[in-house]
Amino acid sequence: MMVTIGVLAVQGDFEEHMAMLETLGVEVKDVRLPRDLHGIDGIILPGGESTAMTTIMLRRGMWDALKKAFEEGLPAYGTCAGSILLAKDIGAGSDRVKPFGMIDMVIERNAYGRQIASREVFLEEHELGEDEPLHAVFIRAPRIVKVGPAVKVLATYDGDPVLVREGNFLASTFHPELTDDYRVHEYFVKMVKGEV
Numbered sequence: 194m195m196v197t198i199g200v201l202a203v204q205g206d207f208e209e210h211m212a213m214l215e216t217l218g219v220e221v222k223d224v225r226l227p228r229d230l231h232g233i234d235g236i237i238l239p240g241g242e243s244t245a246m247t248t249i250m251l252r253r254g255m256w257d258a259l260k261k262a263f264e265e266g267l268p269a270y271g272t273c274a275g276s277i278l279l280a281k282d283i284g285a286g287s288d289r290v291k292p293f294g295m296i297d298m299v300i301e302r303n304a305y306g307r308q309i310a311s312r313e314v315f316l317e318e319h320e321l322g323e324d325e326p327l328h329a330v331f332i333r334a335p336r337i338v339k340v341g342p343a344v345k346v347l348a349t350y351d352g353d354p355v356l357v358r359e360g361n362f363l364a365s366t367f368h369p370e371l372t373d374d375y376r377v378h379e380y381f382v383k384m385v386k387g388e389v
């Protein structure tokens with residue numbers, strides 16, 4: 194089954210996601226305007242700045258169009274800033290971030306430190322098959338502090354959930370697109386195909 198995956202391309206590291214998906218052999222489409230949502234089977238919300246993404250999406254009518262698409266079942270995977278956008282609750286967060294509320298979790302922005310606080314780790318605790326640890330890069334990452342009962346935790350770091358799924362929605366607080374570990378993207382493609 195051939196699928197087309199869109200990557201929200203308004204701000205952030207969308208090009209890395211597009212390259213990764215292309216390597217996996219799926220059709221990839223950059224999504225900048227509401228009309229770009231036609232013909233995609235899933236979408237990735239990249240890392241970057243959730244404040245800037247919110248502002249640009251609201252200005253372009255993208256926020257409402259995406260919210261409607263999510264409610265109609267469009268699968269989505271959010272990394273880092275994208276994971277903040279998928280959350281139901283961003284705590285004190287920022288009033289310049291308007292999350293879509295698709296995953297029942299509380300997530301705190303920039304909870305691991307300041308701008309320079311980035312870290313590359315290998316996650317031992319994950320459920321993506323094979324025993325190999327999952328390669329993860331955290332950059333000013335948010336922290337998932339609470340998940341609801343319908344949320345499946347697929348990977349943890351230091352006891353915190355860092356890869357979670359609720360129904361059609363997948364979120365990681367880290368950036369697999371900055372590594373050569375394709376397993377999270379592969380998992381999302383399978384999700385879009387209805388295989389997992």
Ligand code: GLN
Nearest residue numbers: 240241242243273274333
């Ligand atoms: N700190 C950013 C935010 O709050 C997320 C950082 C990232 O996506 N690498 O939106």
